Amino acid sequence: MKIKIAGIGLTKFGELWDKSLLDLALEASIDAIKDSGINKSKIDAVFVGNMLTGKIAGQDHLGPVIASSLGLNAASFRIEGACASGGLAVHLAIQGILAGTYKNVLVVGAEKMTDASSNQITWALMGASSSKERKAGLTFPALYALMTQAHMQKYGTTRKQLAQVSVKNHYHASLNKKAQYPYEVTAEKVLNSSLISYPITLFDSSPITDGAGAVMLSAETDSKGIFITGSAVASDTIDLSERESLTELKATQIASKKAFEQAGVGIKDIKVCEVHDCFTIAEIMAMEDLGVCPAGAGGKFIEKGNTKLNGKCPINTSGGLKACGHPVGATGVKQIIEITEQLRKNAGQRQVKDANIGLTQNVGGTGATVVVHVLQN
Numbered sequence: 001m002k003i004k005i006a007g008i009g010l011t012k013f014g015e016l017w018d019k020s021l022l023d024l025a026l027e028a029s030i031d032a033i034k035d036s037g038i039n040k041s042k043i044d045a046v047f048v049g050n051m052l053t054g055k056i057a058g059q060d061h062l063g064p065v066i067a068s069s070l071g072l073n074a075a076s077f078r079i080e081g082a083c084a085s086g087g088l089a090v091h092l093a094i095q096g097i098l099a100g101t102y103k104n105v106l107v108v109g110a111e112k113m114t115d116a117s118s119n120q121i122t123w124a125l126m127g128a129s130s131s132k133e134r135k136a137g138l139t140f141p142a143l144y145a146l147m148t149q150a151h152m153q154k155y156g157t158t159r160k161q162l163a164q165v166s167v168k169n170h171y172h173a174s175l176n177k178k179a180q181y182p183y184e185v186t187a188e189k190v191l192n193s194s195l196i197s198y199p200i201t202l203f204d205s206s207p208i209t210d211g212a213g214a215v216m217l218s219a220e221t222d223s224k225g226i227f228i229t230g231s232a233v234a235s236d237t238i239d240l241s242e243r244e245s246l247t248e249l250k251a252t253q254i255a256s257k258k259a260f261e262q263a264g265v266g267i268k269d270i271k272v273c274e275v276h277d278c279f280t281i282a283e284i285m286a287m288e289d290l291g292v293c294p295a296g297a298g299g300k301f302i303e304k305g306n307t308k309l310n311g312k313c314p315i316n317t318s319g320g321l322k323a324c325g326h327p328v329g330a331t332g333v334k335q336i337i338e339i340t341e342q343l344r345k346n347a348g349q350r351q352v353k354d355a356n357i358g359l360t361q362n363v364g365g366t367g368a369t370v371v372v373h374v375l376q377n
Contacts, residue, residue, distance in 0.1 A: 001262050003094050003228045005375070006104070007036025007216035008337045013325035014180040016210040021053055021112035024212035025066050029108055032214035033070075036104075043216075044102035045075040049089035049109040050329035051082055055124040056116040066108055075102075082128035083278065085109065086213070086332025087233075087362030087371030093217050094231045103219045109333030110212035121208055125328070128365040130239035141205060143240055143366050144279040145197035150246035151281060152199070154296065159199050161299030163190035165280035166203050166322055168308050173319025175309075175349040180209055180325030204280040209325035213333035215340070226343045228336075230259030230374030238368040247296075249367035252289035256361070256372045263374040265357055267291040270374075272342050272352045273313065274335035276363035277320040286361050287315065290372075309350060317342065317350045332362035332371060343377045 009031025011024050019027075025048070033040060046067040054060035063076030081088040086109030093105040113121055126134050133143065151157045167187050173179035190203040221227070234254035237243055243250075260266055267290055275290070277283035284298035292313050293301040301307065307315040318324040318338040321331060339358035341347045347355075362371045 001098065001229055001231065002221050003097055004218045004220055005215055005226045005228060005336070005340050006038060006218040007032040007034070008340050009035060009214045010178060010334060010337050011212045012178050013209050013211035013327060015114045017114070019210070021057070021110055022065065022069060024112065024210065025108050025110040026069055028110070028212040028214035029066065029070055029106060032106065032216045036216035038104050038216060038218065040070065040072060043072055043074050043104050043106050045093070045096060045105045046072060047089040047093045047105060047107045048076070048078045049086035049107070049333060050078055050111060051080055051085045052111060052113065052124045052328060055127065056120055057112070081369050082364030083276070083328045084332055084362045084364030084369045084371050085329040086334070087360065087373070088332070088369070090215065090332060090336055090373065091231050091233055091371055094228060097217060097219050105217045106214060107217060107333060108212065108214045109330035111327035111329040112210050113208045113327060114210050132239055132241065141197040141200050141279070144281055145200045146240065147246050147285070147366070148199055148281040151284070154247050157284065157299040159191060160187060161303050162204060162280040162284070163187040164302045165277060165283045166190045168302065169277060169316050169320040169322045172309060172317050172350060173323030176319050176324060179319040179323055180207060181323045200279055206278045206321035206326035209327040211325055211327035211330050213330050213337050215333060215336055226340050226375055226377050228373055229376050230263035230372070232258035232262065233369065233371050235369055236367050238365060240366055247285065249285055249289050249363070249370060251367050251370035252286060252361060252372070255370045256290050259372040259374050263376065265374060269357050270313070270359045271355045272317060272339060272358045273315045273361070274318060274338050275315055275361040277316055277322050278326060278363065282363065283315065283320065290359070290361065309352065314352045317347065317352060332360070335360035335362060336373060336375070339375045343375055
């Protein structure tokens with residue numbers, strides 16, 4: 001499998017009061033189209049990753065909204081897969097190209113979250129959980145808190161180790177002008193921030209964010225560039241209580257294995273990763289499930305600085321969901337963009353030396369959906 005990333009476009013992430021979802025989607029799309037050099041008339045389809053706009057703004061039909069606003073008569077689709085909506089949109093666009101149905105596809109991930117109240121956002125996000133969990137009053141911080149507690153009990157993972165995820169990702173974000181929170185924090189600040197659901201604090205959690213990202217994908221493989229060589233999706237039970245283990249995401253293990261097989265590489269070949277750190281425990285579990293380190297070793301691995309820029313395996317050089325921001329439908333596309341920048345050697349102060357193969361892991365809910373992509377130059 002070899003799909004070219006012909007162009008990329010990314011907005012600033014943050015509380016963007018002066019811009020609508022359409023403004024953000026168009027800004028990212030126009031930049032991606034321009035970067036690709038592909039004429040708009042050659043775009044065969046538009047795939048839009050979005051989770052919340054139907055619930056919080058009453059606009060469900062985003063495919064044609066964005067396509068027509070760009071002046072395109074292309075086929076258009078809106079893809080929803082909770083916080084993995086962006087990654088799923090990329091995956092499905094790839095399938096359309098591999099099938100020979102399309103040659104050039106624009107993938108847009110966009111979300112406008114800050115216009116809604118916190119209560120409304122919480123309610124909308126919980127559509128990604130099971131009905132049993134909603135009836136029990138469990139929000140996502142509480143669900144991830146259960147996973148955190150299980151990991152701490154089984155492996156001895158500490159709150160200080162969890163805090164190092166935030167410290168490292170804020171450091172990376174301080175080098176990223178498009179990040180929502182481009183500043184550093186201390187472990188003490190993380191540990192002493194407001195408790196959300198024990199042991200998760202405010203600074204263990206990703207924020208509410210506005211933002212959009214877009215990529216132009218192409219079947220053209222003759223010229224040099226960055227290519228997606230692995231793309232896989234896996235699912236697990238939507239209800240945590242039905243899983244065999246709370247300390248791993250089986251969907252990550254399955255999807256990554258498939259993506260590695262497609263790409264013909266292994267985890268040891270990966271030079272840089274963007275993983276779904278919606279909460280600090282999620283990054284630790286992602287590292288273990290991907291095979292970056294053994295099960296239960298994630299906390300110590302991070303504590304030693306292995307995942308920091310210029311470490312053994314740099315993770316979330318963008319700042320991740322935690323500090324770059326988490327506009328849920330856009331996150332999976334943003335991950336692809338960050339790895340593309342790394343492989344293009346255009347990441348500036350965040351550049352990972354000798355980056356030639358990268359990976360993204362995008363999660364929906366508590367791991368009911370996981371999308372993994374492998375990128376190479």
